[in-house]
Amino acid sequence: MVGYAFMGAAHSQAWRTVNRVFDLPLHVRMTAVCGRDEANVAAAAARLGWQEHTTDWRSLVTRDDIDLIDVCTPGDSHAEIAIAALAAGKHVLCEKPLANTIAEAREMAAAAARAEANGVRSMCGFNYRRVPAVTLMRRMVADGRIGEIRHIRAVYLQDWITDPQFPLVWRLQKDKAGSGALGDIGAHIIDLTQFVSGQRITGVTALTETFVKERPLPQASSGLSASTEENGGSGTATGPVTVDDAALFLARLDGGAIATYEATRFATGRKNGLRVEINGSRGSVAFDFERMNELEFYDATEPSGEQGFTRILVTEPDHPYLSAWWPPGHGIGYEHAFTHQARDLVEAIATGGSPTPSFADALQVQLVLDAVIRSADHGSGWTDVEPILAEVAA
Amino acid sequence: MVGYAFMGAAHSQAWRTVNRVFDLPLHVRMTAVCGRDEANVAAAAARLGWQEHTTDWRSLVTRDDIDLIDVCTPGDSHAEIAIAALAAGKHVLCEKPLANTIAEAREMAAAAARAEANGVRSMCGFNYRRVPAVTLMRRMVADGRIGEIRHIRAVYLQDWITDPQFPLVWRLQKDKAGSGALGDIGAHIIDLTQFVSGQRITGVTALTETFVKERPLPQASSGLSASTEENGGSGTATGPVTVDDAALFLARLDGGAIATYEATRFATGRKNGLRVEINGSRGSVAFDFERMNELEFYDATEPSGEQGFTRILVTEPDHPYLSAWWPPGHGIGYEHAFTHQARDLVEAIATGGSPTPSFADALQVQLVLDAVIRSADHGSGWTDVEPILAEVAA
Amino acid sequence: MVGYAFMGAAHSQAWRTVNRVFDLPLHVRMTAVCGRDEANVAAAAARLGWQEHTTDWRSLVTRDDIDLIDVCTPGDSHAEIAIAALAAGKHVLCEKPLANTIAEAREMAAAAARAEANGVRSMCGFNYRRVPAVTLMRRMVADGRIGEIRHIRAVYLQDWITDPQFPLVWRLQKDKAGSGALGDIGAHIIDLTQFVSGQRITGVTALTETFVKERPLPQASSGLSASTEENGGSGTATGPVTVDDAALFLARLDGGAIATYEATRFATGRKNGLRVEINGSRGSVAFDFERMNELEFYDATEPSGEQGFTRILVTEPDHPYLSAWWPPGHGIGYEHAFTHQARDLVEAIATGGSPTPSFADALQVQLVLDAVIRSADHGSGWTDVEPILAEVAA
Amino acid sequence: MVGYAFMGAAHSQAWRTVNRVFDLPLHVRMTAVCGRDEANVAAAAARLGWQEHTTDWRSLVTRDDIDLIDVCTPGDSHAEIAIAALAAGKHVLCEKPLANTIAEAREMAAAAARAEANGVRSMCGFNYRRVPAVTLMRRMVADGRIGEIRHIRAVYLQDWITDPQFPLVWRLQKDKAGSGALGDIGAHIIDLTQFVSGQRITGVTALTETFVKERPLPQASSGLSASTEENGGSGTATGPVTVDDAALFLARLDGGAIATYEATRFATGRKNGLRVEINGSRGSVAFDFERMNELEFYDATEPSGEQGFTRILVTEPDHPYLSAWWPPGHGIGYEHAFTHQARDLVEAIATGGSPTPSFADALQVQLVLDAVIRSADHGSGWTDVEPILAEVAA
Structure with a gap:
């Protein structure tokens, strides 16, 4: 595993747990973790349960x-590491967003396609697909339970940088993060809604905003935990915020649905408010990550006097992934989606399947992000999403 | 009162009730109701409690x-009736949207401004402003409880025409209704969010859609109650739907906020889902009409471990309008907003105040609707909202 | 109508509205209202829309x-007025609880039975039966949608006297009110749960408590609106609270269900928290008056992965009473239950039907209250509910 | 660890995780797991991550x-194992309920008190105390945020045996389980409410019921997962259910609060519905395990127009245990409470502290259960909870 901050901790919990909960044909061994700072990565290895540590990812x-390289670094190093790993015949799990540029993402998708031909697997870490309620939502939509899809409305609301004194961490710098709320959390709702609906975004009109344009330089930070007090330092030195604080866009999808999207870090009071609702001709589904063990389902084929949104508590044995966990009503948490992701990847590797989302899927998300940025940069005009090239999609 | 269908019934309930609940300097007399069909309007008068009826609105x-003309007809006749009434020195309450065209709306606003100079009052019926939870939301925002506004997200979701066999009622015909979901319910969330935020929309990018393009011709209908069975008839004759089923737009407001709006009649399972959330630098407020006696308030100045959205049950004596009603916890319903509207209008007439929303306010909403349509018609490009002309605004 | 405070206002709104909304064979005339204080009752008559007023109920x-006497006074005068009215051949609507003593209640039920034989109708005002969601709940249970009933849990939570300085209003005095939370709000959940379940309580074990035993004497008060500031006066004079602040009991019902009940005025933050849940062998229903336009229904016969509590928005035309009101999603309020009560009573009078709840039904509730008090007074021992005598029940 | 079924799996996840998430002075080694069946326990050891396995708990x-014995067996073997372990100088973590009889529980508490004097620690596994929202609730109550406590209402609602064909698993047999819903889940809400309120139950009046008195004999089962299909077998052989399906009781607590409790396995649709609300003179708190990452708090000292229940999303770094986990809004799941329990026990062992709940605390819960049973067996009469003997409490 390369990287050991927020994502690294979540992935480690998944690798430690996956064979304890699921019956799998392969047993995971947590060989080594890599990071830039020797002392820090040594501590992380001990803490997170890795047998070895290194500061040189190439050695891994x-x-x-x-057999498997798990890339949990910021987006600017994804391409180099993932492509090298694939070239060396290692399976790769890469955190989202796939890359910071379309060019890199295309290269990665091409490398993954080449590797796939040699039985080397790759997967992008859109973990929310593996929240059982989301997987169930996908299943119900695919089973036709809501009919023809008309509307998608998706928001991903956070509020961790509303304080103007919050420091200029790497997630607020374009060269490291690629974009702001858009790539960090907007990418999740793009992938999630496309996954659940089975439709792909074809065009967008967009609007982005950076509310706080200058912030104190940080002293140190990792994950999302950088607080003003810990990092703000003397407050004398500041730097420009080079990414969006919020991104809003409207979209059309290839199956006829229309959609609204909003990703923001300025929705005061919303901590990790990933909410998606899809309305179809026969029903609707709605999900809110702040209540991640629940799925709301409206069945318009029920008798009219008894229709309503049904709060399905997604903790039953016949719900996705849950027969391996606790009895009904005993909910699971954030990191379980990573364990499910690990389970599906291990199973795909063992059985020779093609895990999803593939790098090509992740490239497509990247192309949507790109269309959003282009629309926002050009007066919100309607902007088509570029196609994935045939050689890659194949 | 002119018109006696859905809006007419709601207004009648308000006029009957307003003096029974509120202490007012004037006592309302329900003199006469007007409609096109003699028999129907006679029955409506008896049913709704009007002393007389007529088929000639000019006689009123x-x-x-x-002293007061209450206009509850479809939008295509608003201008003629309201302008005639104002010219005759009658106070006017006019249902929204103010008119079907900008030209008419401008004339009405000009007529209202002239009449105002003579002490004749006019008001547009954006009733949701008078839902106590909305009025409270406005008060809290104006008091600075959420600080500087960053985000507005507003949806108005209905589902009454998802069935393709639902007939082509007047609300689906452009010549009578002006537009579809946009003018009917989108107008409400435009007015409501501008009212609550104290900011005005300056530009938009928009997308509209008509999912079902041809529908059976209706036999008869009024209000929203036209059902397929009642109206669908033989099903042989159909006609084109000439309005939008759904309208989506992004907006910027003059105080720096950015916003998403969605109005649709195809959100399966959402019956009258008017939802608004506003995020500011110090807190947030959220409202859902399906739970109209509640307001959610997030106070980011509370101790961090105790912050959360507070569900204020808006039924206390010190909440707007509610000292006149029932004890705490005994909620009110949809029509109460009309009674509150009647109360405020009667009070303004009695005391010489200027009731809001004025026709100029309603014109401004109309200009936003117009910008939405223009953007949607021109590739979703960014479209500025036209200014209200100086002579009118004054 | 006798009495014009909180209940009088709610009843007046119902009488004014019932013919405006429902098609009924009789038209209600609001002839006269009666109260003890000449000036106050005159003002109330003018305000509430009664043609005349009087201070002598016997004259009515x-x-x-x-034709109809509506009794809205405190419980200590119900028996005298209602029995006199019935004897005079007037139909009677009497507020709950039916009487302050079992003896009075028995006399009233006997008088009602005699009058019924002469075509004179009587009804007790358990208004919550006519909240559409509650009526729907009754219908679904009666239709077998939840199967055999196992559990009932009912609470009625208020908090209007948590302040020890709240004055000693009539509702806190045993001679006027009979009991405290028990008779005032406990009676409602007893009636409601028996109505919905179709079962009657046969025995109880109970516990009551008076948290604040001495309170300031009030200067004036009516309804529930007496506040400390308005009424507390100098604070020098106090008097003993002679009723319960809270009453808790467990019960068995004649159909095999077991139940918990709680009525309290000390549930801080719960304003009118009437909540009932019933669990059966095939499903469950749950209702919360603070969200009175909703009913939750769990259908255990649905596919297991799709089961959950369905939030039915009880605003559809095929829901009880609602075809007369607004379109779907446009909720109603507290007083609508009184309008529905008036509708059903008027219809019963017009058609010769027997309105429910009858005085015998209300007597049975009284007998449950009595068993609760006896159990609480005797070490919470199991206490059977006394039977209604045969002559009355017939 | 002795036992490896439902509780064994949850405890194993905790032991595996505790040092990976929390900084602790001791590092846990998962030495050996014990069970009755050689093959099954061997598989469990491999699956759950234990280094060795055995069928002889005495060897451990x-x-x-x-150094530590973790007892996860049914209640009938708790006393023997725990007492032997304590006598051997091993720290003991014992699942609840502490024992099946008061006599055993008293012996265990005495043994724990003796061991404590020698620095040997013991703790009973009331895991819900370590759900962060519950710990926070405790903290807020202890800090006086809700003032003097008036009301407690607690339910623990499940529905896993509503089907009469569900087999007669060990949890339905008195000799193995001691009691039914009462000891299994009622014990949790007794402990939780006493923990949160800081008050102890002094007396009760109770009612229990067994709805289904005869059930098919099971073929095999573990945890709660035994389903009818898996276990019902031929359905010819049945046996008597010897425990309660539901237990209801009212209680008084030593600080003046009054309370209602309900534990049932027949609340159709409620999967793990542990709900607690506490009302005090200055505010209220409410918790529902089905939304375990939330705590509702009502602050009656806020301005009256802004009061309401605040939904605190208990995922902030300054909430109990959560600085070790994920960023705000990223909720945790059921098993995390076990990890927190492990953390606190390890810390107590390392620092010489006395972990809670102690065996004496658990004995007191047992005494409440005993009072409930005695009351239910004797006509629901008021029944005092027996005191813990002085020598034990000390």
């Missing part, structure tokens, strides 16, 4: 006793 | 014993 | 132009 | 390389 790629 | 305008 | 009972 | 107690 060439080791014979490593 | 000239009567000395009538 | 003998008037030929009055 | 005498090993020098084992």
